[in-house]
Amino acid sequence: MQNFSEISRSVNRSCRIIESAGVRIAAADDLSAMPGIEHGFSTRIGGISPAPFDSLNMSLTRADAKENVKRNYRIFADAFGIDFGSLVLVNHEHASNVVRVDRRDFGRGLTREALPFCDGIITNDPTVTLVTLHADCSCVYLYDAEHSAIGLAHAGWKGTFKRVGQRMTEKMAEEFGTDPAKLAAAIGPCICKNCFEVDESIGRDFAAEFDYEGISKPGRPGKAYVDIEAALIIQLLDAGIPPQSICSMGLCTFERRDLFFSYRRDGAGTGAMIGFLRMKN
Numbered sequence: 001m002q003n004f005s006e007i008s009r010s011v012n013r014s015c016r017i018i019e020s021a022g023v024r025i026a027a028a029d030d031l032s033a034m035p036g037i038e039h040g041f042s043t044r045i046g047g048i049s050p051a052p053f054d055s056l057n058m059s060l061t062r063a064d065a066k067e068n069v070k071r072n073y074r075i076f077a078d079a080f081g082i083d084f085g086s087l088v089l090v091n092h093e094h095a096s097n098v099v100r101v102d103r104r105d106f107g108r109g110l111t112r113e114a115l116p117f118c119d120g121i122i123t124n125d126p127t128v129t130l131v132t133l134h135a136d137c138s139c140v141y142l143y144d145a146e147h148s149a150i151g152l153a154h155a156g157w158k159g160t161f162k163r164v165g166q167r168m169t170e171k172m173a174e175e176f177g178t179d180p181a182k183l184a185a186a187i188g189p190c191i192c193k194n195c196f197e198v199d200e201s202i203g204r205d206f207a208a209e210f211d212y213e214g215i216s217k218p219g220r221p222g223k224a225y226v227d228i229e230a231a232l233i234i235q236l237l238d239a240g241i242p243p244q245s246i247c248s249m250g251l252c253t254f255e256r257r258d259l260f261f262s263y264r265r266d267g268a269g270t271g272a273m274i275g276f277l278r279m280k281n
């Protein structure tokens, strides 16, 4: 993509940390300015889990007690005025399957059976709160104000490579008649291009899939760095979303130990954050 460096420089990378009842979340400034939705990305601050899950661990699959995690969800929901019962959790498998949900799915993945495997969830039901899990993997937020529909995706490197952001845009077009040209998109915190080192072959795969020379750069012998945020922006552009409608929170989960858990930094003995998105009733 010839002009991607220029487009990337023009992406608004501003977010703010919002605190309510001791719980802190990050929120993208561009999405916060939109009256129809509420969104955010949880930090590690404000929960009850002990070290090394301290303290707002949202993952039910780590060695943290499930009661702690469920309590953390309640604390988070109460702090931000969200109905605990309205949460619907993604069931990610690092692929690009996207599932449509509605109020019949309330509580799935949290208080009842999980959804079928999916990395993206979409809805036009204004009572649903979409939730995705993250511990270095990015988050893609989509908002279609015209059709009152939203989508939220978990985007690790595999899902990013499989274009889960683009697939979610296509699924919203199929299900809701969404016009990508009218979508607003945001990218959540994730491990950044200076911190995410992978096998050289993965760097080559990304370079072949995404037409931008800065997508990968050499790392240590046999290794390469990959720019996940750029790969997500490129696929959202490829999906037809205008560059000026794409923003990013611009925070690195690996670097910001004060705010985030990081699987790369801390291994499996750490917690996870959530992205959430809902329409205002």
Ligand SMILES: [Zn+2]
Pocket: 191, 192, 193, 194, 195, 196, 252, 253, 254, 255
């Ligand atoms: Zn970084």
